[in-house]
Amino acid sequence: MAQIDGMLLAVLIDADNAQAAIIGELLNEVAAFGIATVKRAYGDWTTPSLAGWKKTLHDHAIQPIQQFQYTTGKNATDSALIIDAMDLLHGGRLGGFCLVSSDSDFTRLATRIRESGLVVYGFGEKKTPKPFVAACNRFIYTEVLRKGDVAPTLEAESPQALIKSLREAIAACAEDDGWAFLGSVGQWLVKNDPAFDPRNFGYKKLGELVRAQKVLEVDVRRTSENPNSSILYVRAKPSKKPA
Known part of the structure; x- marks a missing residue:
């Protein structure tokens, strides 16, 4: 069996809180950290709002994970992603996770993964709540991944x-x-x-x-x-x- 060099990573995408247009650049960024052996995107793929993801999923061999919204106001997508992440964590093959979302609901997941000694890379928009950002080893704002020149200053820091x-x-x-x-x-x-x-x-x-x-x-x-x-x-x- 051929030896694979690099940290094995799981890329888990909250499609409800991520843009398909930046996924190519995002995966290029992930490649600098390790090898994306797992690539999954979670959402209710029967809804029109996710129709634009189809080509992106095919082009980058991302597995869509279907999750119906059983109850209004409850985010079943988050729960499905968290459950899969814990299964992958206990599988013991990975060195880290890439969590793609601007949702603070994944703060505890990021903390739990780090408590197990694995690395967490977060990807989300500038609006991402600070607790989720702080829970990751590294957090990349997706605004800087958009095609073209480097974005103008995004930081609120003076x-x-x-x-x-x-x-x-x-x-x-x-x-x-x-x-x-x-x-x-x-x-x-x-x-x-x-x-x-x-x-x-x-x-x-x-x-x-x-x-x-x-x-x-x-x-x-x-x-x-x-x-x-x-x-x-x-x-x-x-x-x-x-x-």
């Missing part, structure tokens, strides 16, 4: 709040000389805010984001292992002493 977060991350990761490896800074930022993403601020990469901050400076260093490759270090610019 520039001062962004600078504060960057300064705190740099201080936490800095070496004695004040310089911090940018990769470590990025990891710190995501650990403290699962929704942190340079694309939320209009930049494709963290390096582009920090270069744009006048209070920070970036140092490009060559690696001893490969002189043709480089890594970035960042630090807060020293404050000017009064004359």
